[in-house]
Amino acid sequence: MQPSGVTTPTIYDVAERAGVSIATVSRVLNGTAAARPKTYEQVMTAVRELRFVPNNAARGLSQGLKKVVGIVFAGTPADDHLLSVEEESLLFVDAVVRGAEAAAQRLGYSLLLNGAGSTTGERTVAALTGKVDGLIVLDQVLPDRRVAPLAKRTPMVLLAGSGRTRSAYTVRVDNAGAMVEVAAHLVERHGLRRLAFMSGRASSPDSTVRAQSFVQSAVALGAEVAPLEPWRSDWTSGGAVQTIRAFLAADERLPDAIVCANDQMALGVIHALNGSGHRVPADVAVAGFDDISLARHLSPSLTTVRQPSRQLGRAAVEVLIDVIEGRPPTNRDIVLPTQLKVRGSCGCDHLGDDDLDAWRVEI
Amino acid sequence: MQPSGVTTPTIYDVAERAGVSIATVSRVLNGTAAARPKTYEQVMTAVRELRFVPNNAARGLSQGLKKVVGIVFAGTPADDHLLSVEEESLLFVDAVVRGAEAAAQRLGYSLLLNGAGSTTGERTVAALTGKVDGLIVLDQVLPDRRVAPLAKRTPMVLLAGSGRTRSAYTVRVDNAGAMVEVAAHLVERHGLRRLAFMSGRASSPDSTVRAQSFVQSAVALGAEVAPLEPWRSDWTSGGAVQTIRAFLAADERLPDAIVCANDQMALGVIHALNGSGHRVPADVAVAGFDDISLARHLSPSLTTVRQPSRQLGRAAVEVLIDVIEGRPPTNRDIVLPTQLKVRGSCGCDHLGDDDLDAWRVEI
DNA sequence: TTGTACGCGTTATCAG
DNA sequence: CTGATAACGCGTACAA
Numbered sequence: 001m002q003p004s005g006v007t008t009p010t011i012y013d014v015a016e017r018a019g020v021s022i023a024t025v026s027r028v029l030n031g032t033a034a035a036r037p038k039t040y041e042q043v044m045t046a047v048r049e050l051r052f053v054p055n056n057a058a059r060g061l062s063q064g065l066k067k068v069v070g071i072v073f074a075g076t077p078a079d080d081h082l083l084s085v086e087e088e089s090l091l092f093v094d095a096v097v098r099g100a101e102a103a104a105q106r107l108g109y110s111l112l113l114n115g116a117g118s119t120t121g122e123r124t125v126a127a128l129t130g131k132v133d134g135l136i137v138l139d140q141v142l143p144d145r146r147v148a149p150l151a152k153r154t155p156m157v158l159l160a161g162s163g164r165t166r167s168a169y170t171v172r173v174d175n176a177g178a179m180v181e182v183a184a185h186l187v188e189r190h191g192l193r194r195l196a197f198m199s200g201r202a203s204s205p206d207s208t209v210r211a212q213s214f215v216q217s218a219v220a221l222g223a224e225v226a227p228l229e230p231w232r233s234d235w236t237s238g239g240a241v242q243t244i245r246a247f248l249a250a251d252e253r254l255p256d257a258i259v260c261a262n263d264q265m266a267l268g269v270i271h272a273l274n275g276s277g278h279r280v281p282a283d284v285a286v287a288g289f290d291d292i293s294l295a296r297h298l299s300p301s302l303t304t305v306r307q308p309s310r311q312l313g314r315a316a317v318e319v320l321i322d323v324i325e326g327r328p329p330t331n332r333d334i335v336l337p338t339q340l341k342v343r344g345s346c347g348c349d350h351l352g353d354d355d356l357d358a359w360r361v362e363i
Numbered sequence: 364m365q366p367s368g369v370t371t372p373t374i375y376d377v378a379e380r381a382g383v384s385i386a387t388v389s390r391v392l393n394g395t396a397a398a399r400p401k402t403y404e405q406v407m408t409a410v411r412e413l414r415f416v417p418n419n420a421a422r423g424l425s426q427g428l429k430k431v432v433g434i435v436f437a438g439t440p441a442d443d444h445l446l447s448v449e450e451e452s453l454l455f456v457d458a459v460v461r462g463a464e465a466a467a468q469r470l471g472y473s474l475l476l477n478g479a480g481s482t483t484g485e486r487t488v489a490a491l492t493g494k495v496d497g498l499i500v501l502d503q504v505l506p507d508r509r510v511a512p513l514a515k516r517t518p519m520v521l522l523a524g525s526g527r528t529r530s531a532y533t534v535r536v537d538n539a540g541a542m543v544e545v546a547a548h549l550v551e552r553h554g555l556r557r558l559a560f561m562s563g564r565a566s567s568p569d570s571t572v573r574a575q576s577f578v579q580s581a582v583a584l585g586a587e588v589a590p591l592e593p594w595r596s597d598w599t600s601g602g603a604v605q606t607i608r609a610f611l612a613a614d615e616r617l618p619d620a621i622v623c624a625n626d627q628m629a630l631g632v633i634h635a636l637n638g639s640g641h642r643v644p645a646d647v648a649v650a651g652f653d654d655i656s657l658a659r660h661l662s663p664s665l666t667t668v669r670q671p672s673r674q675l676g677r678a679a680v681e682v683l684i685d686v687i688e689g690r691p692p693t694n695r696d697i698v699l700p701t702q703l704k705v706r707g708s709c710g711c712d713h714l715g716d717d718d719l720d721a722w723r724v725e726i
Numbered sequence: 727t728t729g730t731a732c733g734c735g736t737t738a739t740c741a742g
Numbered sequence: 743c744t745g746a747t748a749a750c751g752c753g754t755a756c757a758a
Contacts, residue, residue, distance in 0.1 A: 058735030060420030088656040094457040293451035421751030
């Protein structure tokens with residue numbers, strides 16, 4: 001029964017040791033009802049001596065609430081042989097997870113982490129249903145039309161993505177608005193005309209929305225944007241390096257600016273450009289998206305759209321738990337603000353201290 | 364009972380619909396015993412129609428196995444107000460978590476994520492005991508002497524750290540050996556004599572071991588190392604920037620090389636140096652530790668010690684599950700290899716393509 | 727091959 | 743204020 005051989009004390013052990021019934025133990029432990037001071041003490045010392053910790057499985061069964069929320073991200077292919085290859089994961093996802101974890105913990109829940117392959121999303125989500133009270137599903141794991149049936153069975157909030165799904169709660173940023181700002185900055189402030197947008201994986205609504213909005217507003221401002229497809233990459237720095245190299249090998253003329261769907265690709269672009277003798281931002285400007293923590297500490301520092309990643313995770317958890325506990329929020333589509341962070345890679349002189357103080361942490 | 368109002372079908376619903384007993388349902392679902400083809404089909408269609416998913420709490424209670432392993436990292440202070448400050452988290456930890464998640468999933472387990480504050484480590488770990496079958500505890504969450512009592516109650520593996528704890532399984536890298544290599548490279552290959560080591564948080568055995576080993580071997584090679592304390596930072600880029608600025612403000616002479624306890628600090632060091640007109644590696648060489656995925660795509664690319672972060676997570680999960688399922692490994696201290704990655708920041712000409720092919724991922 | 731009935735550890739409902 | 747005892751949903755001896 002306990003394969004590991006270690007035996008854990010149960011509430012019965014505590015009750016016996018304290019000379020009371022299990023009901024009493026349960027009550028004092030949960031503060032459900034007051035107990036006589038003496039009884040209280042007896043129970044507590046028994047708990048301490050036995051180092052009793054309630055079995056969450058039993059508690060979950062009894063209460064119908066496991067106090068666990070799951071978060072599913074696109075990333076871990078089930079196939080093991082791919083693991084060695086895909087070493088570079090999405091920093092944005094990690095930040096979201098951190099925020100979600102902190103929020104869950106604060107609200108008395110735990111966070112169950114779960115990667116899903118490109119084809120396993122639906123199955124993964126469905127299976128997880130038995131282990132959690134609710135789910136946070138990130139961009140790219142579930143096509144919009146798969147959401148509704150799943151959301152009907154389990155409290156569920158979609159994090160990032162298009163925001164077009166009405167069947168579940170959504171927490172996201174205004175991708176479209178952010179790209180309008182980027183385009184405006186590049187075209188109007190820097191007078192750049194020949195632009196390119198490097199997309200992430202095709203299955204990502206986030207990437208798609210950013211691309212479309214960027215193209216649209218750039219064109220509206222009189223600039224031209226290179227065809228999207230050849231500029232597609234895979235969200236990673238390594239992938240972006242490859243894409244740029246392929247482009248350079250084809251001996252094509254570089255655009256004035258390359259805007260990337262995330263920071264990691266922007267990094268790769270800068271690296272590849274530097275490696276082939278091109279200067280950023282002198283020869284070509286580069287911008288990213290996310291504002292990963294390292295972005296400001298690079299040379300050149302990265303111009304990017306700040307996305308409140310941790311807060312996204314946190315908001316998602318808060319909404320989810322509200323739903324789980326029967327307080328469905330009225331706002332079903334929460335949109336958090338973005339902020340254009342103008343730094344060195346677009347050609348602006350970076351003052352270097354934009355918000356550095358915020359980074360100080362006592363040792 | 365179900366605060367969210369959604370009702371989930373149970374095994375009884377399936378049994379009724381299929382016209383069999385719950386025992387039969389359980390058997391076909393778990394493959395415990397063969398069933399007549401017809402019965403099998405009846406059950407499976409009922410399962411499909413009802414979209415039945417077994418309740419993990421019940422299953423865990425019944426079997427004494429929750430199929431969940433927890434991982435505890437130092438990082439999320441319980442205090443909410445600190446969240447806004449500490450935005451930069453350890454990339455190494457994120458990588459470990461990714462590796463652990465993938466491994467857990469492959470072995471049929473789920474990963475429960477849990478941050479612990481500097482003072483809450485013990486309590487957090489103890490409380491988690493009720494939710495999981497075993498725990499992975501990262502560097503910095505538990506002082507060595509707190510490990511034994513906890514490890515006695517729950518299968519537990521320590522990830523990173525000194526490796527000095529005999530009371531639990533340990534998975535780590537050879538920090539000391541790695542630093543010997545770094546020192547040798549800097550002193551013998553580059554002829555540098557005046558060195559400095561930037562530590563991470565004082566509570567981290569990882570940082571301490573690296574520092575000690577580096578100092579020792581550098582001195583043995585005839586170099587001198589600046590006093591450790593003024594060079595201490597907090598693992599983050601932002602912290603490192605501050606440390607360097609403070610140092611420069613004091614108008615002290617820079618060392619020939621600054622070796623950092625992790626890559627993020629190395630990045631910050633380079634950034635701060637660049638910002639004050641110093642050139643890396645021309646004026647001062649810089650090296651890191653971890654080899655985060657971005658390290659090779661920076662300018663200059665980062666010389667660092669590659670640490671197999673994901674594999675650490677994976678190995679920890681594998682060991683843990685072996686213990687949980689009653690197959691205690693004989694090797695209680697698993698040490699994974701590190702590799703010195705000589706790149707641009709130490710002054711070596713970086714060929715640029717060291718292992719770039721490994722980063723290609725199909726889109 | 728299948729069904730009955732019990733146990734897993736908690737919480738919660740009732741009496742007392 | 744406290745103690746029996748019935749769920750909770752699933753796995754599994756034990757019988758048939």
